[in-house]
Amino acid sequence: MLTINPVTNHTNNQRLNFGQFLPRKIFSDIRDIPNMKCGCCGHDTFTSDETTAFIKSFLAGSKRALENSAMEKYRNSEAFTFIQGLSDIQPKQTVRNLISIPENQAKIKTLSGRTQLDINMIGLIADGITVKAPRVVQKFDKFREFFAPEDAEILKVMDFYALKYPKKTFSEIFNMPEVIEYHKGINETNKKYEQVGRIEVFKRLKEFGLKLSPNDRKALQSTNTDAIKILNNFSFQPHIKKELLYDLYENFAKQSEGKVRKKGLFKIIDDIPLIGFTPDEFIVNHVSNRKTDIDIVTYFARKLQATYEHFKARSKNGADVKENIIILCGKCNQERSNLPYPFFLRFHPEMLQNLQKQLNKIMMFIKHGKLTGYDNYPMDMKQNVLGESANLLRPKIGDYLKFRKELAAKKLERLEAKLAKKETKYNNACTKLDEINSRINEIEAQLRQLKKEKRVIKENYDATKDEVEQTRSRLEQQTILLDDREKELLIDRTTNANLQHKKRKIKKLRP
């Protein structure tokens, strides 16, 4: 497990293990899984967050940053005096942190435009300044075995300089005239030695060809051309180049028509000088590309980081898809370059176990629901790996397949239970529907009956109404008649009375 120092505000004995803070997290990228081991060498790797934090942990506090020779140009400026003032209060804070504090930001805004620009520049320079050389190499101590031999060589040279100039940072050391001159000299000698040595070897190969048949001589010439291509490929490390050259000439010997003295041929090949990336070249590059302290730290820290390895190399049309990706440390990824896996595995037989361990971890994360989007990764990745490694790497995924089958069975069970529930519900609904339907029929029958009754009642009513009408009109007629009779009667009575009266009159008149 990699433990790294925290970014700021912690003392050195308070080690932080970033992985411990992420137990409940769900990942969507295998690079972010904590404590992933390289699928090739099996070493622990940093996640990208851990790498960033690790690099930041090298940043110098403001006091040290302001002392650095890179600040020379600004030492007499108003900006420098201003930051110096802030640093006197909090010397361990980085310049970046100091000028980012809102209170200080407000103060900076009151300064002249020129000074504000200078403060920005000082901030940028300080972003590249690390702690002093001894502390830098010390922080890499526990990772020494993780580095490729040539990087380990660079660190050894850095160890030496850390002892020699303990008060300086590496960029300061590398830019010292005596240091840069020395390494420039060695670097040029190396290059010359390599160049001269190659010319010598190819001269001998040409002489070797003179003893061969014309066809074999021609084949050797084309083999030599291929050899030069390998030698000029900067992404191949020396031991890789050597193995590729052996393969190349072995192949030539095998296909030759005459008898080729292989021993003699390989003796010549052995003499090809293969120097690779030297500490001298590292230092010369650093100075000529105006790199900073933090660039040095970044160079080494990136070698510890979990990186995507395209199993089928991207330069050979390998797709940028999950199943084509495994995790390698920066060191192994660089070494693999775009070499075919059957060839690369000659140098890393341990990859057979370590890739399986990595896959086991990934499968465990998937099983526990902590890695999303990778459900088919083990199967697809296996296919890809088998194909690209000519069946040398055979990932075992039996347990995972079993897990998937069980999962599928459980899912089916759940679905079946769900279906059964729905069926019951459906049946219940059907019964209810039937009930309602029969009730509707009943009500409809009732309705029909009621309508019929209504019709009869209406007919009765109408008939009765007619009768009433007739009776009323008859009554009216009779009333009129009665009235007439009454009038007649009245007239008759009056007439009668008159008559009586007259009769009585007459009676009186009679004697």
Ligand SMILES: [Zn+2]
């Ligand atoms: Zn590795």
